Amino acid sequence: MSLRAHDVTWTAQGRPVIDGVTVEIPPGGHTALLGPNGSGKSTFLRLLAGLLRPEGGTVLLSGHDLHRLPRRAVARRMAVVAQEVSSEVEMTVLDVVLLGRIPHHRRLAAVAGEEDLTYARRALGRCGAAELEQRRWPTLSGGERQRVNIARALAQEPTELLLDEPTNHLDIAHQLALLDLLAAIPVTVVTALHDLNLAARYCDHLLLLHRGRLVAAGPPEQVLTGETVERVYGVRAEITTSPTGRPGLHFLGPSLRAPSL
């Protein structure tokens, strides 16, 4: 297992935000991190990425405690696409993507050699953003910025890629293209997602958080049951098999009973 969390806990203002979560992320697969607003998805993603330190438990990368590994070695392996990115940075798109190459160099001045440019341009192409290369970052739309930010992460050539709501700002065609891309790359991917149908369609392994606790883990048909969706989201759903062979959720309305655990 490339990435594991064992009994991980993190609190804010005395309240557990992540509460004793143990998971194994299947290597080379695409795992979706699901849960209602405030359930702890972003926090857990940051813990998996080593951006937050667990207050209890450990995150293990290839069997080693993430916080005992040199930061540079982790940065070379793991790429993170955060939810919010600044729109103010005065750089071209190509330079933003080249930032992904920094962990592969000892000196900043060494970034932007031929090999780096090849990686950066290939990543832009994969994200359907090749034509944006010379645009100034602040002039991009939200969806363009999102695609470039993902290209930056791919240019890093990570073995683990963690993304927080990467489909935000993307139209449906770009959402599907991005999830197809993430399914095709030979990298361990963990994506926080709100859209349960997209998660069921594109991800092999789902983790469902509720109030900081892991309430279900496994393949989509096992995790996304009507009972679980109603209990966690407080919404009634009819679940059928979609033409893709994956579960398809049809939301019927609010639960007639209060959401609880």
Ligand SMILES: Nc1ncnc2c1ncn2[C@@H]1O[C@H](COP(=O)(O)OP(=O)(O)OP(=O)(O)O)[C@@H](O)[C@H]1O
């Ligand atoms: N530094 C912090 N200080 C105080 N509370 C925090 C902090 N970080 C997270 N929280 C709280 O922890 C809970 C989980 O937050 P988190 O952003 O991880 O949830 P999420 O599942 O990603 O939510 P969303 O779907 O709305 O993006 C929220 O109630 C949030 O307010």
